[in-house]
Amino acid sequence: METLLEFAKGPLFRLTFLVMVLGLIRIVVLDVWGAIAAYRRAGDKQLAWGTAIRNTLQWLFPVRRVFTQRPVYSLFSILFHVGLIIVPIFLLAHVQLWESGAGVSWWTLPHVWADVLTLTTIGFALALLLGRLFDGGARFLSRKQDYIWPILLMLPFITGYLCANAGMRPSFYQLLMLVHILSGELIFVLIPFTKIAHCVLMPFSQFIIALAWKFPARVDDKICTTLNKKGAPV
């Protein structure tokens, strides 16, 4: 068990973390690359930068948006994200691991807050999952991954909370810790290839949709040629 735990903490963590980072870099580069190519081809290069920046900020920090539509859902969703982002990055135990492994460290979350945020994240993830199950519209849209993700995301939070707070036999602790680490690493690997990619792609959305309406100039002829429609009536 201990060797397994060491393997999961060491080489496997490095590998999965690398996959995540490289995967995210890849999609960001593809996104930006595509946008630059589209900008070059656009017939009109005057973009509403101000609007795009404003919309981006409004969605990254959706304070104003909360109570306009579906307030409960919005609030739950935001609070869920707050814990989800803050706890893994600023948890004392995680930062200590970074310090011992890579020699870097940063501000850490007080223990009480870490517990509170962990519990709220679990609670809101559960609520969002139930919301998806019981809202007709959302259920209709949902794919398999939409149900799997909240469960998968809850897993490291639940196991992490138990490991930090519940007294238990060492062997059981190690088992829980292993689940905690492996589920976290599974999440790392999946992020760049699933919908969770929105964690890095979201800031680009508003610029991309502003640009997407700027069509390239004079494509009528080219499309007609490709489709053998030259001279065809309307």
Next chain:
Amino acid sequence: MRTRIITAEQREKAFASTKKPQVIEKQRLDVRYHVEDYEVEDRPRRFLEAFAAILKHTNYRFALEHFIRISTKCSRCAVQCPVYQATGDAHDIPCYRSELLLSVYRRHFTIAGSLRGRLLGTGHLTDEKIEEMADSFWNCTACRRCTMECPSGIDHALITHLGRFILSEIGIAPRALVVSTREQLEGATANTSAIPLPALKDTLEFLEEDMKEETGIDIDFPLDVEGVEYLFTPAVSDFLMEAETLMGIAAVFKATGGSWTISTKYYDAINYGLFYSDRMLERIIRKLYAESERLNTPNILIGECGHASRSAKYYVPVHCGGENAKPVLNIMEYTLKMLENGKLKLKPDTITDRVTYHDPCNIARQGWIVEQPRKIIRAFCSDFVEMTPRGTENICCGGGGGTVSIDEIRPYRTAVGGKAKADQIRATGAKYLIAPCANCKKQLRELVEDQKIDCEVVGLHDLIYKAIDYKGSYAGLSATQEKG
């Protein structure tokens, strides 16, 4: 086939009034849009060919790539979609509509998707899917509210726009739009309503006489004057249906001493290309621009029409030289400018009845024309009330995206698409509903009639016409004869 909100009775009634029921009867969709009958087996191949050609030559691909990665299926867009709110049918949720096309893109145009599809032998494009797309994309009124509400920033309106474009390339597009566009681009009259030039001249002369009689002033419609400041093109249907709007516009020009002209060769700003085909959009824009070159006017001015204004404003630069292209203005921008620089005087409190204003999606959504008309209205109306929501977040009249031209689906438009708007109008208790858009006006008139709302739908310049103080305005005109 899923059941729709339109009852069989409504549908029968709707089809009884169509011109060519025998053609429509042959087709299988509940809401029937096909231009012509099709070879069923061949459609998926042709769809994919058209999709590929469009991806090759346009800018859609990078946006689709972004959308397939980022879509979280949160269903938040559902709360903003007036169609879904009215039907309650999950097939009408914008995100579902988008997924129809995104799934085709994922399966046939991405490596991972096509590998997965081939391994499992699933997900390829079928005739049924095309049919569902044709059905779904034309249920949308292209109001773009869903785009504003998507936290991930997926532009469902862009996806629907693209979907319609691809479908049109394989012959699936509303007959009304295609026939009109054909007449505009290739017909003898060069306009969507097929109004011949002599009829236009007659109409304008008649209106000039009317205005002389009503105001005592010689207000004219200058035709084909070269080198003037503005080439003015309204939605051509205004010449037949919205004469009072045009009279108001002519009166504003007269009072402010504006130099403007209407072309006799091309007098239609309608651009149905925006609704169904980028290729047609481009052709119509280039035709309009060529006309402004011929008459050597430095500005293009579009009448009270939402989609015509948007397509000219945003696609003249795209197809006619970027930032060097001639500026495009909406008539309300001109009128407000004149009001603000004092060249136009309106008599305050001319209209004392309650007035409300409907924002046409195509000019309001991006925040282009929101405050301008309100400033003008406040200058001469004493009881102006707003609808909620308004401005950039307004609710569509229910006839957007070209659907208003399809008379066959009037019951759908007034019972489903326009339901939210009807509730809004009723809540204001207004006597006049100002809608500066030919498209919205037609829809809203049908809406207030079918929903039995006591309210008159007018253009902004219809009312301005009654309020102009000719003597106080720049040109300083006074009546040369007693009012008739």
